[in-house]
Amino acid sequence: MKKLRLLLIIILPYTIQCQDLNIIPYPNKVEKDKGFFELKPNTSIIYENDLFEQAKQYEESLERATGFSFATRKATKNKTNSIVLRLNRKLPHLGEEGYTMKVTKSLVLIEAYNSNGIFWALQTFLQLLPNDILREAKVDSKKWNIPNCKIVDKPRFAWRGLMIDYSRTFWNIRTTKKYIDALAFYKINKLHMHLTDDQGWRVEIENYPKLTDVASKFDTIYNEPKEREGYFKKSDIRELVAYAQARNIDLIPEIEMPGHSSEVFSAYPELTCKGEAMKIHPFTDGPNIHNEIFCAGNDETFVFLKNILSEIIELFPSKYVHIGGDEAPKKHWKECDKCQRRIRELNLKNEHGLQSWFISQIEDYLSSNGKILIGWDEIVEGGLSPNATVMYWRAWENEVPEFVVNQGNNLIMTPTSHCYFDYGNETITIEKVYSYNPVPSIFNKKQSEKVLGVQANFWSHINRIEPEMDRQIFPRILALAEVGWSDEQNKDWDRFTRSLNRHLKAFDVLGIYYYQKE
Known part of the structure; x- marks a missing residue:
């Protein structure tokens, strides 16, 4: 299968007869005009301010698409037959990600x-280019006409994300770069990397080598294919971070705690309440949720976790670190003398209070290192940490979002009802994804401002080979891209589906797997 990064090389078809500009996500203000700008071999890419790197991105992308060799130069008086890139300090209302485009x-x-x-x-400009036969290099006698138009655009939400589960099935650097390219093409700016869970630890930690020597592998009794296990070396993460940063994408690491951590206990069982070593099994060959949990009464637990987080902080420049916090059974805490002593000493109400205290210890450490903690919505149990960001996933717990924003915490919407892409395409259809409004209807203006954005989650316990993963994510991720970027009043399902059909034709040529209804 060809690499998905060719999305930035193969340009989507555009026909004059179409009423819509073929752009996903659709810009928030578009004025179409008659005529075209013709991209020619002697067209210049002119940059002002400190935009040399961005100009080179334009040059390289357009050269791959057309086969032309473009000249990139700093601003001059003669700007005809040119693409001009400019920073404008009179556009603060467009924020950090907005832009204007005027094509004449x-x-x-x-x-x-x-x-x-x-x-x-x-990304918008690339989607405006014509290429009816979808070839990746120079097309003889082809006129590269871009329709004249004016675009004023900025995202509705700052957080537009996709989570990929690396624990249950490991995905390598090549696959990760493929998805980074795809996300960038559709203006999705967060890749949440679920790096640890019961099925494996997927990132090198120098202080604790057994996390990769032992906890990155399935027990041999399960005969799992080797490509489903493994881990990222630190050099791999640095390579991915640099690759993502060049494409406006923030990599968000997740290190699960206090539950969903039995893979850790295969290597370091002394950190549990019971002290029993675990065997790592594929998700479908054991319980969905293990009772094993980090011992909250053991001071060494927090030494261990803070040492790990110190290495994670050094690797990932993102201001966010996700710590999980979901589905943490309290059975072993109730039976553990150390945990019960901790509850008494801190005058906590119960085990839910102990979890809240546990999370607060981690949040204090992250905050002292300039990071913001994100957790699944279970972190609200026992009292919400004041500066944490909550990722809302339990669609059946409708009171959770209002509780979170009323406490002053930020909220990222990722409910199972619309955003879980491990669910079947017939259960969560692309139309259902497109219909989602991340801001609950009951929210007032102040509450709405606490919604950072929206994210799709792909859990890899069922679809464990790349074509299957592609079909779960494509084309639904395109619908989510428009949910996250376009203002609610600018969404148009009919217009979106017309554009989608052209994007799918490009996927066919590129060999990208995607779901098609029978």
């Missing part, structure tokens, strides 16, 4: 308040 017969002018907007404008 003689010039393409792209402006943004921040260089991030220049990159997102490139």
Whole structure:
């Protein structure tokens, strides 16, 4: 299968007869005009301010698409037959990611308040290019006409994400880069990496080598294919971080605690309440949720976790660190003398209070290192940490979002009802994804401002080979991209499906797997 990064090379078809510009997610303000700007071999890419790197991205992407060799140069008086990139400090209302684009017969002018907007404008520009036969190199006698238009665009939400589960099935660097490219093309700016869970530990930690020597492997009795296990070396993570940063994407690490951590206990059983070593099994060959949990009464638990987080913080520049916090059974805490002593000493109400205290210890450490804690919505149990960001997934617990924002915490919406892409395409249809509004209807303006955005989650316990993963994520991720970027009043299902059909044709040529209804 060809690499998905060719999305930035193969350009989607555009026909003059179509009423819509073929862009996903659709810009928030579009004015179409008559005529075209023709991209020619002698077209210049002109950059102002400190936009050399962005100009080179335009040059490289357009050269791959057209086969032309473009000249990139700093601003000059002669700007005809040019694509001009400019930072404009009069555009603060467009925020860190917005941009404007004006296409005329003689010039393409792209402006943004921040260089991030220049990159997102490139994705829009690439989707405007014509390529009816979808070839990846020079097309003889082809006119590269871009329709004249004016676009003013910025995202509705700052957080537009996809979570990939690396624990239950490990996905390598190549696959991860493939998804980074796809996310960037559709202006999705967060890749949440679920790196640890009961099925395996997937990142090198120098202080605790057994996490990768032991806890990254399934027990041999299960005869799991070797490609489903493994881990990222630190050099791998640094490579991925740099690759993502060049594409406006933030990599968010997740280190699960206090539950969903039995893989750790295969290597370090002394950190549990029972002290019993675990065997790592595929998700379907054991309980969905283990009772084993980090011992909250053991001081060494927090030494261990803080040492790990110190290495994670050094690897990932993101201001966010996800610590899980979901589905943490309290059975062993109730039976553990150390945990019960901790509850008495801290005058906690019960084991839910102990979990809240546990999370607060981790949050204090992250905060002292300039990081913001994210947790699944179970972290509200026993009292919510004041600066944490909550990822809401339990669609049946409708009171949780209002409780979170009323406490002053930020909220990321990722409910099972619309955003779980391990669920079948017939259960959560692309139309259902597209219909989702991340801001609950009961929220007032102040509450709405606490909703950072939306995220899709792909758990890898069922679909464990790449074509299957592709079909779960594509094309639904395109619908979520528009949910996260476009204002609610600008969404249009009919227009979206017309554009989607053209994007799917590109996927066919590229060999990208995607779901098609029978």
